[in-house]
Amino acid sequence: MTSLHKNNQVNQLDAVVIGAGFSGLYMLYRLREAGLTTRVYEAADDVGGVWYWNRYPGAKCDSESIYYNYTFSEELYKEWTWSSRYPAQPEILEYLNFVADKFELRRDIQFNTRIQSAEYDEESNRWFIHTKDGETVTAKYFITGVGCISTANVPNFKGLDSFKGEWYHTGHWPHEKVDFRGKRVGIIGTGSSGVQAIPEIAKEAGHLTVFQRTPQYSVPAKNHLYSKEYIEEAKANFHENKKKVRASLGGLPITPPDKSALDDTPEEREKVFEEAWEKGGPYLLFSYSDLLANEEANETVSSFIRSKIHEIVEDPEIARKLTPTYYYGTKRAILDTNYFETYNRSNVSLIDVKQAPIEEITENGIRTTDSEYELDMIVFATGYDGMTGSLFNMDIRGRDGISLKEKWENGASVQTYLGISTNGFPNMFMITGPESPSVLGNMPVAIEQHVEWIADCIDYLRNHEKETIEAKVEEEVAWSNHCRELADSTLYTKVESWYTGANIPGKAGGFQIYVGGYGPYREKCEKVAAKEYKGFLMQS
Numbered sequence: 001m002t003s004l005h006k007n008n009q010v011n012q013l014d015a016v017v018i019g020a021g022f023s024g025l026y027m028l029y030r031l032r033e034a035g036l037t038t039r040v041y042e043a044a045d046d047v048g049g050v051w052y053w054n055r056y057p058g059a060k061c062d063s064e065s066i067y068y069n070y071t072f073s074e075e076l077y078k079e080w081t082w083s084s085r086y087p088a089q090p091e092i093l094e095y096l097n098f099v100a101d102k103f104e105l106r107r108d109i110q111f112n113t114r115i116q117s118a119e120y121d122e123e124s125n126r127w128f129i130h131t132k133d134g135e136t137v138t139a140k141y142f143i144t145g146v147g148c149i150s151t152a153n154v155p156n157f158k159g160l161d162s163f164k165g166e167w168y169h170t171g172h173w174p175h176e177k178v179d180f181r182g183k184r185v186g187i188i189g190t191g192s193s194g195v196q197a198i199p200e201i202a203k204e205a206g207h208l209t210v211f212q213r214t215p216q217y218s219v220p221a222k223n224h225l226y227s228k229e230y231i232e233e234a235k236a237n238f239h240e241n242k243k244k245v246r247a248s249l250g251g252l253p254i255t256p257p258d259k260s261a262l263d264d265t266p267e268e269r270e271k272v273f274e275e276a277w278e279k280g281g282p283y284l285l286f287s288y289s290d291l292l293a294n295e296e297a298n299e300t301v302s303s304f305i306r307s308k309i310h311e312i313v314e315d316p317e318i319a320r321k322l323t324p325t326y327y328y329g330t331k332r333a334i335l336d337t338n339y340f341e342t343y344n345r346s347n348v349s350l351i352d353v354k355q356a357p358i359e360e361i362t363e364n365g366i367r368t369t370d371s372e373y374e375l376d377m378i379v380f381a382t383g384y385d386g387m388t389g390s391l392f393n394m395d396i397r398g399r400d401g402i403s404l405k406e407k408w409e410n411g412a413s414v415q416t417y418l419g420i421s422t423n424g425f426p427n428m429f430m431i432t433g434p435e436s437p438s439v440l441g442n443m444p445v446a447i448e449q450h451v452e453w454i455a456d457c458i459d460y461l462r463n464h465e466k467e468t469i470e471a472k473v474e475e476e477v478a479w480s481n482h483c484r485e486l487a488d489s490t491l492y493t494k495v496e497s498w499y500t501g502a503n504i505p506g507k508a509g510g511f512q513i514y515v516g517g518y519g520p521y522r523e524k525c526e527k528v529a530a531k532e533y534k535g536f537l538m539q540s
């Protein structure tokens with residue numbers, strides 16, 4: 001600790017929050033309400049988090065909008081009106097701006113500021129937080145709201161620097177409109193981002209070449225404008241809906257029937273799947289209780305979607321290339337608008353880069369092991385270093401200078417208690433951290449639960465004159481083991497995905513998400529709080 005720090009010549013705050021997305025905005029609101037001096041640091045020049053950065057064509061959320069928002073304020077809920085079932089990114093960003101304006105949040109947010117490091121000082125029981133520009137602040141509470149999927153993964157292809165055309169990653173899309181007209185565009189990646197962007201880019205591009213490594217299941221979103229009556233009903237049912245989503249498994253008011261897919265005859269199942277397909281959205285995955293637990297049950301829904309792909313795609317060879325084989329739902333279940341239909345267009349081609357991998361980016365395009373594709377533009381829809389990527393981007397050091405990255409061995413042995421706290425890092429809280437259920441559902445619901453739990457916990461500490469709180473080692477070991485055991489009882493861990501870290505070369509650690517569902521997780525967290533933060537170590 002430098003003498004500058006010791007002399008306390010730095011700005012002293014009660015709390016510092018990193019990120020001004022859904023998490024940071026609400027955390028700021030709650031801490032301010034509780035009377036804490038709080039500052040949010042945000043790398044972008046405005047609020048929004050992922051919705052600030054993900055401006056790629058077709059970007060939409062995949063949870064129905066009337067549930068994809070805050071529910072902490074009935075007034076806010078009733079003042080805002082969503083246009084459609086799955087609104088596009090600009091509308092979601094507008095919503096977050098509306099929230100920031102309504103609660104005058106911007107005055108406590110420092111924009112254009114990236115946090116480089118944060119270290120805990122045992123003598124003062126404070127966090128010293130350093131920005132990339134050299135500013136230091138101290139805070140009693142250090143809270144990360146950095147998102148689970150916000151550190152872009154641009155694969156380290158040989159030759160990218162030599163490419164003469166434009167290239168973009170979906171998660172860092174420019175503010176200005178990208179002009180695809182007449183251009184030869186290549187897109188790498190067919191996850192949620194690629195599947196949304198491909199139909200939109202294809203409408204404009206001269207030619208679109210899709211470089212696909214793993215074919216994906218996708219289900220029609222069946223997006224549509226909301227009627228006035230539907231919105232009125234949602235607003236009238238605010239309390240009931242709020243209760244339902246908070247108790248649900250995935251943050252949406254959908255309860256899977258307590259029935260195995262194998263209990264129905266093929267004809268009955270076909271009817272159930274067909275109805276879910278027609279409704280659009282996430283219903284297919286919730287058609288039966290065991291689609292994510294039992295291989296045979298999963299095959300029933302997986303083969304249903306495969307047959308849909310073959311119905312939609314006219315060229316049987318392209319349909320074959322687009323046919324996924326992994327267990328449906330073990331990667332994020334994707335919703336689309338005309339994704340498979342796009343492959344019927346004459347200006348779209350599909351390249352299987354599993355069969356012939358990308359060798360390098362050349363100055364003119366992409367070269368795979370069997371061909372070179374000339375391109376004017378490359379879009380990387382290649383995803384994120386999920387769960388730990390954004391935490392490790394900061395050099396976070398706890399007691400005795402131990403680094404979070406080293407403690408978790410670069411992600412290979414993540415250990416948290418409830419995904420919120422980790423031993424050795426007192427008064428540090430992670431909103432939707434690894435080993436929380438967050439990314440397996442409708443994020444704002446997960447975020448609100450974490451923010452409220454953290455705010456209540458800080459309230460408790462202040463009321464009981466506790467200086468610090470951190471997870472006990474034995475509790476985090478137990479929690480991490482519990483998370484792994486639960487995950488291993490499902491099909492999630494049998495498939496490589498960003499959930500397992502397999503998308504990042506060299507990243508180990510496996511599946512670091514609590515799969516037990518939002519509602520049961522909320523109950524666990526509430527029990528811990530009710531038992532005076534059982535499992536946590538507190539110092540007076």
Ligand code: N01
Binds near residue numbers: 170190211332383384
């Ligand atoms: O990223 P992804 P994403 N060579 O990791 C391919 C959320 N989200 O940005 O499957 C060739 O899913 C990779 O191939 P493979 C949502 O939670 C939500 O699409 O690894 N290809 C894959 O096809 C989602 O799950 C929304 O074989 C390479 C693709 O790139 C998460 O964000 C919208 C490659 C990456 O897919 C991430 O989605 C968008 C390489 N070297 C995102 N490296 C909505 O709410 C990677 N790929 C709707």
